[in-house]
Amino acid sequence: MMKKPRCSLPDIIGTSEMMRRRRRRRKRYALAGSLWKKKVITWRVNSYTRSGHLDQGSTERLLYEAFQVWSRVSPLKFERGSGEVDILIDFGRSHHGDGYPFDGAGGTLAHAFFPGEHHLAGDTHFDDDEMWTYNREEGTDLAAVAVHEFGHAIGLAHSSAGASIMRPYYQGPIGTVEDYQLPLDDVYGIEQLYGRRKESPGERPKDDPAWNPSNPEVPRPHPSSKPDPSFPDRCTIAFDAVANIRGEAFFFKDHYFWRIQRAGNLVSLNPAQINNFWNGLPTDLKKVDSVYERMTDNKIVFFIGAQYWVFTNTEVEPGYPRPIGDFGLPLDSVDAAFIWAHNGKTYFFKGDEFWRYDEQRKKMDMGYPKKLGLWKGVPPNLDGVMGHNNGDTYFFKGTTYWKMRGGEIEVESRASTAQGWMHCDVPPNAPRGQDPDAEGCSCMKGRNAGLALGPAALCLLAALLVHHCSLQLLTD
Ligand SMILES: [Zn+2]
Numbered sequence: 001m002m003k004k005p006r007c008s009l010p011d012i013i014g015t016s017e018m019m020r021r022r023r024r025r026r027k028r029y030a031l032a033g034s035l036w037k038k039k040v041i042t043w044r045v046n047s048y049t050r051s052g053h054l055d056q057g058s059t060e061r062l063l064y065e066a067f068q069v070w071s072r073v074s075p076l077k078f079e080r081g082s083g084e085v086d087i088l089i090d091f092g093r094s095h096h097g098d099g100y101p102f103d104g105a106g107g108t109l110a111h112a113f114f115p116g117e118h119h120l121a122g123d124t125h126f127d128d129d130e131m132w133t134y135n136r137e138e139g140t141d142l143a144a145v146a147v148h149e150f151g152h153a154i155g156l157a158h159s160s161a162g163a164s165i166m167r168p169y170y171q172g173p174i175g176t177v178e179d180y181q182l183p184l185d186d187v188y189g190i191e192q193l194y195g196r197r198k199e200s201p202g203e204r205p206k207d208d209p210a211w212n213p214s215n216p217e218v219p220r221p222h223p224s225s226k227p228d229p230s231f232p233d234r235c236t237i238a239f240d241a242v243a244n245i246r247g248e249a250f251f252f253k254d255h256y257f258w259r260i261q262r263a264g265n266l267v268s269l270n271p272a273q274i275n276n277f278w279n280g281l282p283t284d285l286k287k288v289d290s291v292y293e294r295m296t297d298n299k300i301v302f303f304i305g306a307q308y309w310v311f312t313n314t315e316v317e318p319g320y321p322r323p324i325g326d327f328g329l330p331l332d333s334v335d336a337a338f339i340w341a342h343n344g345k346t347y348f349f350k351g352d353e354f355w356r357y358d359e360q361r362k363k364m365d366m367g368y369p370k371k372l373g374l375w376k377g378v379p380p381n382l383d384g385v386m387g388h389n390n391g392d393t394y395f396f397k398g399t400t401y402w403k404m405r406g407g408e409i410e411v412e413s414r415a416s417t418a419q420g421w422m423h424c425d426v427p428p429n430a431p432r433g434q435d436p437d438a439e440g441c442s443c444m445k446g447r448n449a450g451l452a453l454g455p456a457a458l459c460l461l462a463a464l465l466v467h468h469c470s471l472q473l474l475t476d
Pocket residue numbers: 096098100111125
């Protein structure tokens with residue numbers, strides 16, 4: 001897996017593979033499929049955080065202690081080395097040399113490569129656009145993220161257990177790292193890979209004379225981490241655009257985006273900045289209108305006003321932006337665009353009309369625009385539309401989404417985007433399945449009226465629990 005071309009977006013995988021992978025996973029801890037064939041693993045820090053909250057000594061100490069967390073429950077020993085080591089640790093920003101650019105503050109916090117023969121195997125990178133701290137409410141807890149990442153670096157994938165450091169979310173500080181006890185799920189996972197620890201945990205080795213780290217201050221621990229209030233609140237906003245890219249759901253708002261992986265987890269409660277991830281949109285980007293992944297060549301197309309941009313993965317192609325007139329659209333902007341899996345055509349939405357474009361012939365189909373009402377039950381002036389992995393179609397407007405199953409063109413259900421996608425708690429006084437969006441309600445007379453199917457969407461997402469890239473994009 002390490003030899004495959006690497007991307008910051010998930011791998012492109014075919015439908016048949018998608019079907020094969022669409023199995024509900026039973027066990028909780030999950031293994032990467034590779035492990036170290038030795039018990040002594042060397043590590044060193046190659047570059048340090050520049051964020052100023054943790055000095056080099058504190059960083060060394062926290063990373064040392066994060067390794068000890070795994071060493072205490074396994075036969076593995078982690079030795080600080082020099083020169084060539086198994087686990088090389090770096091703090092980097094954006095593009096940092098491995099083909100997996102970081103995305104600025106928020107979003108992805110760190111990533112680690114699974115064990116193996118490749119020279120990057122085990123290497124662990126922290127996004128230095130995060131504010132790295134220790135045991136504080138503000139910033140991102142280096143100890144917590146390091147324990148999680150080192151779990152990947154020794155061969156653990158994400159766990160679905162309720163209590164696990166390998167859950168795909170950042171869960172906030174873990175308290176004093178010297179005292180941190182791994183949840184049982186993680187202990188079982190590591191035992192499965194390397195067997196049980198034989199000898200009793202002895203003295204903490206202090207065999208490295210060069211190692212004399214200072215103690216970072218230890219304020220009182222905070223058990224949970226809240227999303228940063230300076231970002232838009234994903235639980236109450238209407239999104240500008242949605243897209244299914246490589247099987248992951250992307251939600252765009254202003255110059256930010258949230259990303260939901262195939263397993264259904266948010267990469268981060270805090271959004272990432274569009275321009276830190278996609279290279280080539282206007283630097284003063286305010287918002288995007290629409291985004292979709294082109295089926296013919298897996299390029300990603302962004303629409304802003306009367307212009308569009310085409311990206312190969314995260315890099316814009318030369319010659320863009322171009323006018324949306326290229327598609328035969330007589331418009332100054334589009335509300336939404338997506339590819340319908342059932343005929344491979346691209347649909348553009350504006351107001352109460354839609355157009356159908358043929359990517360093979362590079363021509364708008366005859367007879368368009370047509371009235372939006374042909375998609376029975378969706379409101380006009382949509383925010384976004386996407387197909388999701390199993391071919392269902394999702395329409396978004398305001399804080400609501402409408403679902404059409406498979407190749408059907410009639411709404412099956414509607415629910416709250418916050419609940420169904422954004423992992424938000426149900427507001428205490430918000431009636432389920434109701435939405436203040438009157439246009440939406442008027443479309444929902446009939447058999448599906450009043451149904452709240454947020455949990456159904458979550459079940460669907462849970463059923464798609466898979467692991468793809470050789471690289472686990474943390475906290476992810
Ligand atoms: Zn990296």
